[in-house]
Amino acid sequence: MEAEIRNKPSFANVLVRMRAGDGLVAEADAMASMSSSIEMKARMAGGFFTSLVRRVFGKESFFVNEFATQSQGELVLTQPVPGDITSVALNGSTLFLQQGAFLACEPGVQLGVGWAGVASLVGGEGLFRLKASGSGTLWFGAYGGIIEKEVDGELIVDSGHLVAYEPTLSLSMGLAGGLFSSFFSGEGLITRVRGRGKVYLQSRALAGLAAWTNSNIY
């Protein structure tokens, strides 16, 4: 299987060339177009519990699609938001993804959900996080461009800019400044990412777009 991420970072989409024997799992509704030689089948995302949590808390689909082919063909995958897509090769490692970030993975990647904690909820990221582990390629997306940062110590992240992070990092909630500044700066609560590992950030936040839109409509 060959995959190419095109049109980065604004309208990123993945062109996948599949051969007989290749498999791919993608978020429901991710398929934009494909050769007629590709077969698509719906199944639950992980186990029943994972699927349920994804549906209820993550507002994601209960089902994912499985793609396969008897011969060969191509497939274009996309996400609902304009923005970036990146891929990570998992080799027995784990990555935590924010809600809505998952796009696709090879069949060797397991999807599960984990409790992200109250800090995550208050930080605008939701109570649960998606856990991708196993081995194979994982594709995930963001609203805006994706920025990779190696954290060694601490990084302050505004809510809504966090996309994915390695399990060696921990999150806690904090104020952006003093009490006055936190209230008037428009930043309010922030997330402190601590430890040593890689974090994936998005250059823009959907909440920022919503706030800007709301200030321009009546």
Added chain:
Amino acid sequence: MEQATANIVPSAALAQAGLRFDIQHRPDFAILGVKLAPGQKVLAEPSAMATMDPTIELKAGTRGGFGKSLGRLLGGESFIVNTFTAKAGAGEVLLAPGAPGDVVHYRLSGNSLMLQRGSFLAHSDGVDVTGKWQGARGFFSGEGLVLLKAEGSGDLFFNSYGAILEIDVTQGFVVDTGYVVAFEDTLQYNVTIMPGLRPGSKVKSFLFGGEGLVCRFSGRGKVWIQTRTAAPFLRWVHPFRPVQKQNG
């Protein structure tokens, strides 16, 4: 002359050194990264901070007194300006506007730059941003009668909706008023209704042609235009908004 600039702020030496910055993900989702030296500052509009190092202190406040703050407010900006200072050592802050689009850097050296409402993102110490009444000609297709004016010496960052194109005006240029982001004060401009070829087509073009008001620039200088305006997006998103519940 040197003295005058040195009097503006105590940290003028740092301001003159210029900010170390990079702009990633241009032109659609641009994000500004500023690497501050110990003690150095950058000032930004509220809510712009995406991430920062823990060495940086954030303080919300007003700037330039009531008159200038009110001017900014009329220019579509906030009363509040956030100051990021590298208090506990060098550090980086990433700043992103709310609207999808571009970020452009401009170095002010005593001159001034006119900016469309709402397009201010950040500046270094030594730069002042306030509203400037434009009179009747400031009627920028419903964009308001007040433009922003940036002056002083230092770095200025402004943002747009869509990509920003820089145009070097030498023989006049015509821009739909909704697409003007910024222009140098060496240019003159007037706002007119787009004329047509045939007699009477002026009115037709204005009412139905959609071209409406245009800004005619003359003289020499730079104009920055954006490749999209917010209005079509706001019209498009309207049907997706939740419907208000009726009382009773």
Added chain:
Amino acid sequence: MQTEITCRPASSVARITLQAGQSITCEVGAMIAMSPELSVETSSHTKGSSGGFVSGLKRMFAGENFFLNHFTANAADQVLILGPGLMGDIVSHRLNGGSLIVQGSSWLASDPDIELDATFQGLGKALFSGESVFWVRCTGTGDVLLSSFGAIYEVEVNGQYVVDTGHIVAFEDSLQFEMGKASSSLVGSFLGGEGLVCKFNGRGKLYCQSHNPPSFGKLLGPMLKPRSA
């Protein structure tokens, strides 16, 4: 006439250089900026045709504007900068006598010699494909500029090709399309979120957009202030 497309794929604009006497027909409201020696004329029909009111009305049904703008250069090297209203891509398609069927609202501009007409693609297809009932048919010889939401990618169809609803921009009329299910079972199609898809048959060029505007709208909408009913 020279066309250069920049800021692809999300903030795309077409920078068109016209020589004295040359002109271009474009969507109303597409002009961003221009040189001073260009004049604009607004009418309900393309330059050569006599379609007038009826063709304007048909275009309206296809999701386009009733009026068209014709820009003509009165001096050498006049620059016209055009762009669509929403974030998205622009591509140029060369027509050599055939026809291109364009999804309503994706037509941006064309050579003045290109004929524009609304074409009916069938009620069922319109209902299920997420597109409008009428499409714009471009015929003749010259360049057509297409716009989209999302990046535009080209597919050379030879046989059959499947496109999810809401991702079609334009296709050559040597292709036909029908509605079908995405998965071998109908239940699987709906569970998988794809529902019905468009199946293209034949041989020809197809332009797709990478993103589906309603998917984005449904995600952003709930975060916005309510509107009055």
